[in-house]
Amino acid sequence: QLSSTFYATSCPKALATIKSGVTAAVSSDPRMGASLLRLHFHDCFVNGCDASVLLSGNEQNAGPNAGSLRGFSVIDNIKTQVEAVCKQTVSCADILAVAARDSVVALGGPSWTVPLGRRDSTSATGNTGDLPAPTSSLAQLQAAFSKKNLDTTDMVALSGAHTIGQAQCQNFRSRIYGGDTNINSAFKTALQAKCPQATGGSGDTSLAPLDTTTPNAFDNKYYSNLLSQKGLLHSDQVLFNNGTTDNTVRNFASNAAAFTSAFTTAMVKMGNISPLTGTQGQIRLSCSKVNS
Ligand code: HEM
Ligand SMILES: [Ca+2]
């Protein structure tokens, strides 16, 4: 059972220390806000929110993560600052959950209270196969989230995280070269100019914003883009493709408060996926390695 006041007496400066680290990192690189939010998602979906994703090697080298996750050094630096105010008290899993919230706030999005008290895993044995793929169908997305006890509304709301950040060509190439017909043609042509059809070259890692309208602002434009068939990933556009989630997308596109409410609720649910609590796991001294 997590609690928002978990560090109130043991480390009253924890939250302010994390916030100042995130604010500094995002002001020098706005994309870092997106990268930190994604790290928390990739942590929680693999073995629960236990900071397994922060351990060097292991999960970090697996398919959906390799060459794609960013922000490890930002978390390591924040951990060093938190250790300086409270020795071995605040877990890396909690730092990541709070950093995800502070990232959203730093980019103009909503705030919410983060339940705390997660502990850190002592090994990274998680199955990165639980992470959804950019080629996923709507049914596959629903199944991947349902496996984590997140319903379809949670899934559509959490996908709204793609209102910020970037994706590599290799993750949207098939969508822009014939794979999909539900794509705006001018949008497709513009993407083809930066993402070559041929695989294996340096173009594989060319970046495009997940939200073509406001890539560095946490807002509901992600959903308006879907209404005009400008979702970047196949897995984005399946949320608005004459299916059961169309009405939720329309609602989030037209009603920012509805999106905010659903997103913050779903973030708390995601942050509750199988945490280690009590005497389970450990409080790591350094987020990138287990204690020796
Ligand atoms: C619905 C299923 C999802 C799929 C298939 C998916 C897939 C992806 C892919 C392929 C990328 C680009 C990675 C790259 O090219 O290096 C990406 C980026 C990103 N994802 Fe997702 N994602 C999903 C859900 C989520 C959720 C639930 C969150 C957070 C709550 C999230 C947050 C992000 C962010 C912020 C980025 C940009 C990261 C950056 O710029 O560093 N995604 N996602
Ligand atoms: Ca994990």
Ligand SMILES: [Ca+2]
């Ligand atoms: Ca946006």
